[in-house]
Amino acid sequence: METESKNFLAFTLDPKSGVPFYKQIILQIEMAIADGRLNCGDQLPTVRGLAVDLQINPNTVARAYSELEIRGILLSQQGSGTFISDKKIKLNEIERERILAELTRTFITKAASYGFTLNEIINYMGEFENETEKGDKENDTNDKK
Amino acid sequence: METESKNFLAFTLDPKSGVPFYKQIILQIEMAIADGRLNCGDQLPTVRGLAVDLQINPNTVARAYSELEIRGILLSQQGSGTFISDKKIKLNEIERERILAELTRTFITKAASYGFTLNEIINYMGEFENETEKGDKENDTNDKK
DNA sequence: ATTAATGTATCAATGTTCTAATACAATAAT
DNA sequence: ATTATTGTATTAGAACATTGATACATTAAT
Incomplete structure (x- = not known):
């Protein structure tokens, strides 16, 4: 089912900020969690979906997700997607x-x-x-x- | 009276920490200020003196000092030395x-x-x-x- | 004026970070 | 089983960070 927008959280990148893309993504995910736009179990945009939307390489999105997964914030499942972890x-x-x-x-x-x-x-x-x-x-x- | 140690604050470096030398120096100066071992107007070790003591290049010490000077913490005077800023x-x-x-x-x-x-x-x-x-x-x- | 002390600037060598191209692997849907 | 969708791994190159060698500039002391 592809009902929702790929980038329903309206992530954006600022190339002139000097902040690496993957860090900007991490920050915006953290913010979205902090202010309640993302909650336990919610699915994030797919690696490819967000990459297309932000016009960057999927690896860069994957790196942001990976780092948050190491921190225990996210949980990635091949084939299914990436989700907000419960133990966050x-x-x-x-x-x-x-x-x-x-x-x-x-x-x-x-x-x-x-x-x-x-x-x-x-x-x-x-x-x-x-x-x-x-x-x-x-x-x-x-x-x- | 010139018998005072060059590195009277006992700064040390840990090469295995992964933290750049100049950042380790910055951190230790910050700590010394926060806990009162360094106060307004105090002179820090000279660039060369500390470099010799820590067995690193003077530029690395200078970089730490420079960054703290940009932040308004230190004040460097060529010919005299580097001091804790004394704005008060x-x-x-x-x-x-x-x-x-x-x-x-x-x-x-x-x-x-x-x-x-x-x-x-x-x-x-x-x-x-x-x-x-x-x-x-x-x-x-x-x-x- | 000379010397010694201080910080400063330039440049190069090395290592690390960041991003992308590309290919691979696992799961879900059919 | 096949296909589409998902995340994952490997590699390369550009950009940046870190440190040191070396030379320069300013100030204080003589």
Whole structure:
């Protein structure tokens, strides 16, 4: 059945960005998972289908899928297609922690180069937190679905 | 008095890690800033001094320094040396607060784009603080003659 | 002015990443 | 069984990253 569009997620590539094609694909898949456009069990565009749509080589799509499969995000089945894995949530947490560590270290370094201490930064972010709390109040940080 | 070690921060390189030398240097400088072993105005090892100590080419050290200078972390002065940027001296309290706000907002925005909530970030930075506070490390950075 | 210290620039050698051409293999549909 | 659809593997070449040899430029000290 070929009812759906090949690229129903509207993936796009920016050749001028300097970011490798396969990484752009990975990022957009991650985003789609993060904002709920892709859920456990969903099928992704086929390697060839997406390759045609993006006008790149199927291998480049396959590489993006392969890397996400190694991370446990996707599951590829020859003959059937590529799907969002069910166990993605746990492995995603590890990736999330790594990314947060990286972002935080970079930020602290930069702030420290301006002479701000870690305590000072944390205190300020506490104030920041209070400011934004009067706006929206639907942050459940520590539980997962 | 010229007896201070060239590599008083005890930088090391791991050739087997797969991480480029210049990136290892950057990371160790960032860490030293984050945990307070390096502060505004401090001089870093000279390009040649550190290169000799690490047994690599001066260009590799220079590249690490250069990248940190582009990011505003370091300041290199030909003939004098390389120093941790000391922007805070020129700043009054208002400017200082404005910069911290700017840095913080940028960081939070970026982290939020990865799906991290403000609470999550603050919690993580709290852990970071605890880690670096137990900082009576095994460093005898002073000369021991 | 000279020298010694510092960072900077240029270029080449080597290794790695990225993408594509092409062929192969497994599964589903018929 | 045959065919269409799917992912997979191999290889090659271009682009980029990494490091080092070497020479240059600026500043501080004398």
